[in-house]
Amino acid sequence: xxxxxxFDIPPYRLSGTVIGTLxxxxxxxxxxxxxxHRPPYQAPPRAPVLYLKPRNTLLAPGExxxxxxxxxxxxxxxxxxxxxxxxxxxxxxxxxxxxVAGYTIVVDLHVPHADVYRPSVRFRARDASCAISGEVTxxxxxxxxxxxxVTVRIDGQVVQRTxxxxxxxxxxxxxxxxxxxxxxxxxxxxxxxxxxxxxxLRAGQAASIEIESLGRLLLPAAVAEREAA
Amino acid sequence: MRTARVAYxxxxxxxxxxxxxxxxxxxxxxxxxxxxxxxxxxxxTIVALGLNYADHxxxxxxxxxxxxxxxxxVFLKAPNTLLGHRGITRRPPGVKTMHYxxxxxxxIGAPAxxxxxxxxxxxxxxxxxxxxxxxxxxxENWYRPNLxxxxxxxxxxxxxxxxxxxxxxxxxxLALRTRVNxxxxxxxxxxxxxxxxxxxxxxxxxxxxxxxxDVILTGTPEGVVNVNAGDVVETEIDGIxxxxxxxxxxxxxxxxxxx
Numbered sequence: 001x002x003x004x005x006x007f008d009i010p011p012y013r014l015s016g017t018v019i020g021t022l023x024x025x026x027x028x029x030x031x032x033x034x035x036x037h038r039p040p041y042q043a044p045p046r047a048p049v050l051y052l053k054p055r056n057t058l059l060a061p062g063e064x065x066x067x068x069x070x071x072x073x074x075x076x077x078x079x080x081x082x083x084x085x086x087x088x089x090x091x092x093x094x095x096x097x098x099x100v101a102g103y104t105i106v107v108d109l110h111v112p113h114a115d116v117y118r119p120s121v122r123f124r125a126r127d128a129s130c131a132i133s134g135e136v137t138x139x140x141x142x143x144x145x146x147x148x149x150v151t152v153r154i155d156g157q158v159v160q161r162t163x164x165x166x167x168x169x170x171x172x173x174x175x176x177x178x179x180x181x182x183x184x185x186x187x188x189x190x191x192x193x194x195x196x197x198x199x200x201l202r203a204g205q206a207a208s209i210e211i212e213s214l215g216r217l218l219l220p221a222a223v224a225e226r227e228a229a
Numbered sequence: 230m231r232t233a234r235v236a237y238x239x240x241x242x243x244x245x246x247x248x249x250x251x252x253x254x255x256x257x258x259x260x261x262x263x264x265x266x267x268x269x270x271x272x273x274t275i276v277a278l279g280l281n282y283a284d285h286x287x288x289x290x291x292x293x294x295x296x297x298x299x300x301x302x303v304f305l306k307a308p309n310t311l312l313g314h315r316g317i318t319r320r321p322p323g324v325k326t327m328h329y330x331x332x333x334x335x336x337i338g339a340p341a342x343x344x345x346x347x348x349x350x351x352x353x354x355x356x357x358x359x360x361x362x363x364x365x366x367x368x369e370n371w372y373r374p375n376l377x378x379x380x381x382x383x384x385x386x387x388x389x390x391x392x393x394x395x396x397x398x399x400x401x402x403l404a405l406r407t408r409v410n411x412x413x414x415x416x417x418x419x420x421x422x423x424x425x426x427x428x429x430x431x432x433x434x435x436x437x438x439x440x441x442x443d444v445i446l447t448g449t450p451e452g453v454v455n456v457n458a459g460d461v462v463e464t465e466i467d468g469i470x471x472x473x474x475x476x477x478x479x480x481x482x483x484x485x486x487x488x
């Protein structure tokens with residue numbers, strides 16, 4: 001009997017739901033120092049710290065990102081994107097990997113902001129501020145998603161060398177912990193996390209993000225939006 | 230006009246009200262309990278407002294460090310949260326406070342980018358009722374309100390009907406209330422919103438393009454109380470509809486024999 005069709009074989013179809021993860025990268029929480037115990041935070045986070053990139057943020061393949069009027073530069077957050085292949089609802093770490101179809105490269109551009117307490121959604125939800133590589137690398141082709149090198153270049157120059165190792169929650173743990181309260185569906189993309197020292201992208205600058213075993217995402221030169229008429 | 234989306238006999242249908250319940254687009258007339266109610270439109274981005282009624286802001290004031298006078302408190306919810314009329318929402322085990330929030334949901338009908346408040350209402354397709362649940366035990370001060378408190382499975386209940394904007398001459402002239410097991414626990418009026426619907430559309434469309442199907446949950450007045458597994462929660466807005474939801478404990482989702 002032929003196997004039942006599933007979403008975890010190519011071609012992949014993304015659902016458009018993109019969930020970002022904060023403070024997962026080694027050093028990201030440490031960079032806040034003792035402040036994590038003081039108001040407004042009061043205590044270090046217990047659950048994954050997440051945000052959404054709504055559909056207006058998603059770039060078509062090859063579409064240039066946009067810098068909002070009055071914003072000189074945006075933070076270029078490169079992340080491993082975990083592509084869900086089967087519904088993940090309250091799965092444990094072992095079950096989590098069965099729900100992962102593969103991986104892709106995601107760039108989350110956001111307006112720089114220091115506040116992690118209650119930042120305005122306007123920092124993260126700007127039009128044309130999220131690029132997803134059109135290619136999904138199947139899970140089986142990636143030996144260890146928690147040990148991949150990530151290289152960010154702006155106009156050809158290496159501006160950041162980071163990786164997926166040492167996360168507070170590695171891939172399986174993150175999927176499991178998120179699935180405790182959000183059912184992840186086929187085609188959803190969950191970002192593993194962004195390194196704390198992410199570079200800035202200005203108008204006219206092009207970028208590329210390379211993730212070991214996955215390939216490279218090319219971001220065309222960013223375009224500055226004009227002031228509203 | 231009022232429209233619903235329902236599942237019946239193997240397919241998803243559009244439906245309209247009928248004296249005996251509802252009438253599917255193919256002519257079949259059914260009672261309310263014979264169909265599975267879905268959100269009455271296909272939601273895109275779900276934008277929610279916190280503290281958009283002054284009395285509710287006061288009610289929660291002790292734990293807040295911001296006031297309603299600041300920029301509107303906007304957050305997003307993911308599609309896993311969506312649920313229709315007469316659905317069942319899981320109440321997680323071991324939490325002290327899970328509460329409903331009765332809210333007027335504004336459904337966008339035309340793309341909106343940098344729209345002024347004077348033109349904003351032209352971009353509204355219609356309205357429905359939302360019950361925007363929150364689990365307060367899971368509230369943390371990191372990207373608050375954090376997704377674990379608000380973006381939970383079954384925590385955005387929408388319906389039963391999408392009411393055309395043309396049939397709602399004044400969306401700020403509507404009384405709303407919540408009943409838990411038949412007892413009124415929340416009462417308010419959409420005229421008491423801190424930031425009005427045109428203001429919200431102007432604000433949101435100023436930094437994000439809104440598209441048809443995007444929905445703005447406009448906040449809730451005071452009167453939120455804890456609800457428990459087995460409770461039947463009716464959120465109601467005059468002229469829009471009465472939305473029924475039932476809470477169930479973990480045993481309804483994870484039968485012990487499967488553990």
